[in-house]
Amino acid sequence: MDADDTTTGDRVALVTGASRGIGAGIARQLLDRGVRVAGTYRSGGELVEKLGAAHPGRVLPVAFDLAVPQTAADVVEQVTAHWGRLDSLVLNAAVWQGGKLARIDLGDWWRVIEENLRSTAALVRAAIPWLIRGENPGVVLIGSAVGSVGFPGDTAYASVKSAAVGFARSLAKELAPQGVRVNVLAPGFVDTDMTAAIPDGSRQKIADATLLGRFGTVDEIARAAVFLAEDATFCTGAVLAADGGWTL
Ligand SMILES: NC(=O)c1ccc[n+]([C@@H]2O[C@H](COP(=O)([O-])OP(=O)(O)OC[C@H]3O[C@@H](n4cnc5c(N)ncnc54)[C@H](OP(=O)(O)O)[C@@H]3O)[C@@H](O)[C@H]2O)c1
Known part of the structure; x- marks a missing residue:
């Protein structure tokens, strides 16, 4: 479908990495607000399907591997052909691999x-013709x-x-004339699979260094992301910290 042929109806969001963790939380909260969600996955397609159990016809699972950014245009095409x-x-999806630079x-x-x-640039680029009509x-x-305070x-x-x-601040300047807002959510440490391997001693040190004394939950981070996506109509180029005060 061509971007000029948009139809009216409920809002549509594309959430990457919607099979687990923060992305699944964002998808759930968007669905609860009546937004239709295309959720990408690498291996957890059935988990994205399950998100739609309470919202029949309102979830579209789409395969996308960050390692294959050439398929970004296909991802956007699948969503827009459908809705x-x-x-x-x-x-939201991200590849993480740690290791000190010396090793x-x-x-x-x-x-x-x-x-x-690459995947960020490719997906946004493919989405722009649709977003500007959103x-x-x-x-x-x-x-x-x-990203702001570093970590060994x-x-x-x-x-x-x-x-x-x-990236976001430059894109915010590029797309503001067409009404597209671009913002960053910067979570601190959150309980997900990504942080599950942190040893107990290190977890405690991180919690102690966090003003609120704990890791964040998926729901807390998802609420902040949904705020930026749906409610923050006068925010663009903003970086919202949701880190319990860890960076202060
Ligand atoms: N957890 C934290 O403490 C924390 C803190 C700050 C920022 N963040 C950021 O929050 C976002 C979500 O993190 P999370 O903790 O929710 O992660 P997570 O629980 O590990 O989930 C990762 C999600 O990304 C997808 N994914 C992973 N590698 C992928 C790849 N190569 N191609 C496509 N999809 C891929 C996974 O899909 P499959 O399961 O289908 O493979 C899954 O849906 C990330 O951007 C992360 O950097 C997390």
């Missing part, structure tokens, strides 16, 4: 940069507190997450 519009894009394999280091940044259109990049072993991941801020 005829796209109002928001939440870039990490440089190929692995570069893979973290390349897969995350209703209260918005792009939300899930960044990280690590995270030179690659932190580079990606701080790049998200420069």
Whole structure:
């Protein structure tokens, strides 16, 4: 379907990495608000299907591997062929691999940069013709507190997450004339599979260094992401910290 042929109806959001963790939380909350959700997955397609159990016909699972950014246009095509519009894009999926710079394999280091940044640029680029015709259109990049204050072993991941801020602010300036808002959500430490391997001692140290004294929950982060995607009509180029005060 051509971007000129958009139909009216309920809003449509594309959420990457919707099979687990924060992305699944964002998808659930969008669905509860009446937004139709296309959720991407790499391996967990059945988990995205399950999100739709309480919302028949309102979830579209779409396969997307960050390592294959050439398929970004197909992802957007699948969503818009199905629903005829796209109002928001939440870039949540991310590749993480840690390792101190002195020891990490440089190929692995570069893979973290390349897969995350290329897929971001490719997806946004494919979505722009649709977003500019959307209703209260918005792009939300899930960044990280690590992108602003750093973390040992995270030179690659932190580079990606701080790049998200420069990317978002530049894109905000490019797309503001067409009414598309672009914002970043920067979570602190959140209980998901991504942080499950952090040893208990380190977890406690991180919680102690967080003003609110704990890790965040998926629902707390999802609420902030949905706020930026749906409600923050006068925010663009903003970076919202949802880190319990870890970066203060
Ligand atoms: N957890 C934290 O403490 C924390 C803190 C700050 C920022 N963040 C950010 O929040 C976002 C979500 O993190 P999370 O903790 O919810 O992660 P998670 O629980 O590990 O879930 C990752 C999601 O991304 C998808 N994914 C992973 N690798 C992929 C790839 N190569 N191609 C396509 N999809 C891929 C997974 O899909 P499949 O399951 O289908 O493979 C899954 O849906 C990320 O951007 C992360 O950097 C997390």
